[in-house]
Amino acid sequence: MHLEFVGILINNNTYRRISSGKIGTESLTNYEEAAAVYGLVPCFFTIHHISLSTGKVAGFIPAPAGFSRVHIPIPRAVHMRAIYHKRQEQELIDQLINRGVFVYNGRTRYGKNVIHHMLEQDRGVSRSLPHTVKATPVSIRSMLSQHGDLVLKPCSGSIGVGIMRLKGTSLHSQFTYSRSSPSASGWRTVTLPPGKLHPLIYQRIRQAPFLVQQRIPLAEYDGRPFDIRVTVQRGGNGRWEVAGMFAKTSAPRMFVSNIAQGGSAYRVPDILSRCMPDIPAELTIERIAEFSVYIARILSLSIPYAADFGMDIGITEDGKLYFIECNGCDQRYGFMEAGMAEGWKRTYHNPMAFARYLYDHGVWPHE
Numbered sequence: 001m002h003l004e005f006v007g008i009l010i011n012n013n014t015y016r017r018i019s020s021g022k023i024g025t026e027s028l029t030n031y032e033e034a035a036a037v038y039g040l041v042p043c044f045f046t047i048h049h050i051s052l053s054t055g056k057v058a059g060f061i062p063a064p065a066g067f068s069r070v071h072i073p074i075p076r077a078v079h080m081r082a083i084y085h086k087r088q089e090q091e092l093i094d095q096l097i098n099r100g101v102f103v104y105n106g107r108t109r110y111g112k113n114v115i116h117h118m119l120e121q122d123r124g125v126s127r128s129l130p131h132t133v134k135a136t137p138v139s140i141r142s143m144l145s146q147h148g149d150l151v152l153k154p155c156s157g158s159i160g161v162g163i164m165r166l167k168g169t170s171l172h173s174q175f176t177y178s179r180s181s182p183s184a185s186g187w188r189t190v191t192l193p194p195g196k197l198h199p200l201i202y203q204r205i206r207q208a209p210f211l212v213q214q215r216i217p218l219a220e221y222d223g224r225p226f227d228i229r230v231t232v233q234r235g236g237n238g239r240w241e242v243a244g245m246f247a248k249t250s251a252p253r254m255f256v257s258n259i260a261q262g263g264s265a266y267r268v269p270d271i272l273s274r275c276m277p278d279i280p281a282e283l284t285i286e287r288i289a290e291f292s293v294y295i296a297r298i299l300s301l302s303i304p305y306a307a308d309f310g311m312d313i314g315i316t317e318d319g320k321l322y323f324i325e326c327n328g329c330d331q332r333y334g335f336m337e338a339g340m341a342e343g344w345k346r347t348y349h350n351p352m353a354f355a356r357y358l359y360d361h362g363v364w365p366h367e
Contacts, residue, residue, distance in 0.1 A: 238365030244343030
């Protein structure tokens with residue numbers, strides 16, 4: 001097997017740190033080791049280092065002592081690990097694809113409303129979606145009367161930033177929010193009269209699109225609700241598979257399970273066996289995996305070149321599964337937080353195996 005380059009399109013911050021060796025949560029060593037298994041050499045670059053006019057890219061490749069700066073032809077397969085919001089940046093990605101470059105995960109940011117709409121068209125998934133509508137003052141009050149416990153979340157956002165909770169009774173409502181940067185210490189809860197919405201709700205839904213969603217009665221671990229983060233990727237056979245999963249609990253007395261918001265990560269069998277002892281953990285894990293792969297297949301029908309999803313799957317005490325949300329640029333450090341080094345490495349291994357598949361077959365998989 002002869003060596004070929006595979007592109008890893010990273011964000012500017014990670015690129016700047018390569019020379020210092022202080023990369024952060026992304027592991028370039030994992031890419032190097034996984035790529036070597038398939039006769040590949042990873043080349044790390046940003047979108048600003050791509051030249052369509054010359055057909056080349058400037059980037060870093062592994063060297064005996066650190067990394068070496070190189071100028072090479074644009075690799076035929078590029079794994080997207082960055083998020084781009086500007087139109088001209090996405091247009092450049094589209095141009096690469098039109099030139100025959102396999103940019104897998106060509107779009108890594110999808111609106112939560114868009115994802116929800118894709119999934120609610122499928123009967124197999126629609127029953128496992130929390131009731132969700134566009135957030136307006138009228139819809140929020142209506143949903144509160146129907147469900148009594150709501151989550152308001154921005155259509156575009158990650159790691160729990162901007163999310164709010166509204167829980168109501170006939171006597172009052174409790175509104176939980178954070179004004180600060182992602183930190184559990186920044187959360188506040190205030191009591192409101194029935195039917196009254198906090199001014200911050202009006203402010204946020206005017207500034208950006210929000211969804212209002214029925215809050216699922218998630219199973220709890222030590223009094224803290226948890227969900228399951230499932231990493232679903234295309235692997236060496238081109239098909240979707242589960243690379244791994246871990247459980248995420250909220251911080252004490254909170255409702256957001258994001259690790260960046262003070263949540264904790266655990267091994268799924270440990271959580272399930274303690275919280276749901278009457279249901280075999282192995283069967284539940286199998287159901288979660290099948291459910292997640294099915295969702296990935298549905299989404300990939302509408303999202304071209306998708307190859308990597310980080311899904312949050314909710315589970316109730318009686319074992320019912322719910323799709324909460326997903327993203328296309330999965331934060332993998334949760335595996336390390338849960339003490340799952342092998343699962344962490346698999347999330348790097350699969351994308352390199354998929355690059356080998358693309359090089360060997362020359363076409364995008366049908367499934």
